Amino acid sequence: MTQAPARTRTVRRRHDREIVALAVPAFGALVAEPLFVLADSAIVGHLGTAQLAGLGIASALLTTAVSVFVFLAYATTAAVSRRVGAGDLQAAIRQGMDGIWLALLLGAAVIAVVLPTAPSLVELFGASDTAAPYATTYLRISALGIPAMLVVLASTGVLRGLQNTRTPLYVAVAGFIANAVLNVALVYGAGLGIAGSAWGTVIAQCGMAAVYLWVVIRGARRHGASLRPDPAGIRASAQAGMPLLVRTLSLRAILMIATAVAARLGDADIAAHQIVLSLWSLLAFALDAIAIAGQAIIGRYLGADDAQGAREACRRMVEWGVAVGVVLGLLVVLSRPAFLPLFTGDSTVKDAALPALVIVAVSQPICGVVYVLDGVLMGAGDGPYLAWAMLLTLAVFIPAALLVPKLGGGLTALWGAMTLMMAMRLVTLWLRTRSGRWVVTGATR
Structure with a gap:
């Protein structure tokens, strides 16, 4: 009875060491x-x-x-x-x-x-x-x-x-x-x-x-x-990258649409949006560092034909994603009074940004899981699914974002649409992870 919990603790500690060893330097490089x-x-x-x-x-x-x-x-x-x-x-x-x-x-x-x-x-x-x-x-x-x-x-x-x-x-x-x-x-x-x-x-x-x-x-x-x-190898690299290119372009389109909608809301809203988006991007570096660790660790386990190790690493990284997301969300809430004056002294801009920052804070645990699962599926070489999932997310986000000014919603509603986008990503990534179809072992996928 005591061996199973002991093994679980040992496995978790091993995964923790691997995640920290890869994620911390990756975070430093991303910020630089x-x-x-x-x-x-x-x-x-x-x-x-x-x-x-x-x-x-x-x-x-x-x-x-x-x-x-x-x-x-x-x-x-x-x-x-x-x-x-x-x-x-x-x-x-x-x-x-x-x-x-x-x-x-x-x-x-x-x-x-x-x-x-x-x-x-x-x-x-x-x-x-x-x-x-x-x-x-x-x-x-x-x-x-x-x-x-x-x-x-x-x-x-x-x-x-x-x-x-x-x-x-x-x-x-x-x-x-x-x-x-x-x-x-x-x-x-x-x-x-x-x-x-x-x-x-x-x-x-x-x-x-x-x-x-x-x-x-x-x-x-x-x-x-x-x-x-090697022409064949270069073509293979390009083919493997194409789905991820579609994923990246879809994500860039979401960010551009969000900025365009914010611009239609007024000068104060677009100014506040730029502040909130800057913070959101900064928080993404911390979460992306865990995702990068996930890419490297998951790929290694699958290449070693260790499907169980890949699943265990995935579960542990999801726990890390939730924990880091909660910490980041709390930091956003606590730092709001000191953060906003660094960017603006306009009370109208501050009033627009404050509730949007609360939404950003609440959504961080969701973002944490999304980034981790995104990294896991990238490490598994599951690019085609990531491309289709992001296209579906884009299709859901576009009408939600465009309805914001038509329904009289402000910046808070727009960031509600951004949170909906992340929730949609969470659903698609979670379903794929639960299905186990990403667990394809071997030196190549």
């Missing part, structure tokens, strides 16, 4: 990434309002372009971790190299599109006549760093799949420091203005990509993995 834009904004902001406005437009375009290809990290993590679980490190690194080659090809394609169309893209975003030249300059120069940014995504996926989240943390921190130093030196020291900021970021990104490639190539040589491009 947006600091690039923050540093650029702080440095360029002193050049003038037009330059800062141009940076804001160009950064939005670049962030969107790169976030669309985040599947390079997710799909690579799942594929590599399965091979690791199967004990075939040579094949694991070979699989990772296919993802890196795909990243380089996609990066080259993006450059070919962005360079000639930069002025049109900036105009599409509604840049003013004074801000447009700066936005175009920054966008064209920064586009040269997109292949490096995509290589960083794919290489991060390789290392996560190898159960290594510490190296991405160290590279992200070093990249942030290098970016800040280079920006100051080129913007002010060399007098290059906003162009200096763009070049500083490109150089930092290329440096990060070089470090990642050095780590992966060293591992490939150690285990005898080929570094040459």
